[in-house]
Amino acid sequence: MPYEPPPELAGLSLNQIAEAVEARKLPPVDQWSPDNSGDSEMRIAHDGKWYHQGSEITRPAMVRAFASLLIRDASGQHWLMTPYQKLTIEVEDAAFIAVDMQVSEGALAFRLNTDDLVVAGPDNPLSARGDPDTPSLYLAVRHGCEARLNRSTYAQIAEYSASLGDDWTVASQGSEFALVPA
Numbered sequence: 001m002p003y004e005p006p007p008e009l010a011g012l013s014l015n016q017i018a019e020a021v022e023a024r025k026l027p028p029v030d031q032w033s034p035d036n037s038g039d040s041e042m043r044i045a046h047d048g049k050w051y052h053q054g055s056e057i058t059r060p061a062m063v064r065a066f067a068s069l070l071i072r073d074a075s076g077q078h079w080l081m082t083p084y085q086k087l088t089i090e091v092e093d094a095a096f097i098a099v100d101m102q103v104s105e106g107a108l109a110f111r112l113n114t115d116d117l118v119v120a121g122p123d124n125p126l127s128a129r130g131d132p133d134t135p136s137l138y139l140a141v142r143h144g145c146e147a148r149l150n151r152s153t154y155a156q157i158a159e160y161s162a163s164l165g166d167d168w169t170v171a172s173q174g175s176e177f178a179l180v181p182a
Helices: 015-022 058-065 150-163
Strands: 036-044 048-051 069-070 078-081 086-091 096-104 105-111 117-119 127-132 134-142 144-151 167-171 177-178
Touching: 015 105, 015 117, 036 078, 048 058, 048 096, 069 134, 069 144, 096 150, 105 144, 105 150, 127 177, 134 150, 144 150, 150 167
Parallel strands: 036 086, 096 144
Antiparallel strands: 036 048, 069 078, 078 086, 096 105, 105 117, 127 134, 134 144, 167 177
């Protein structure tokens, strides 16, 4: 059955976004603890492109499938998890890239480069890193993995924040987030 990406964020209500997030059935990677480990010989580049043994993985369905198996442990190591094996994967910056943002009913919803939808809030906080002159924004996604906001998505959230005032903060689902590193 062919993959159908979710509709554009701009046309969705917060309830529709929440339903789309809930409908995405992800493997229970947090419940698996395989004894066998190794190296996947895979890398996620700074721009979000995936590579295996130096060659780019160009099939979006494969990237999406592998992305559903990602976790990041407390030491910062990323892993591809299956019930029987866990394989290291090199991640240059963040495992995902946030490529679009929409404000819906006061909540900030993001589309990732894998077509996942994530709503910022207490379970998926935004964090600002870098320095105040050149900050980078990251969104917690799942299992310790994060998405870096790309340039256009950063511009969207900055424009939204500016429309609210000049303190460079935004709120979503009852949580407030600074857009400038402390």
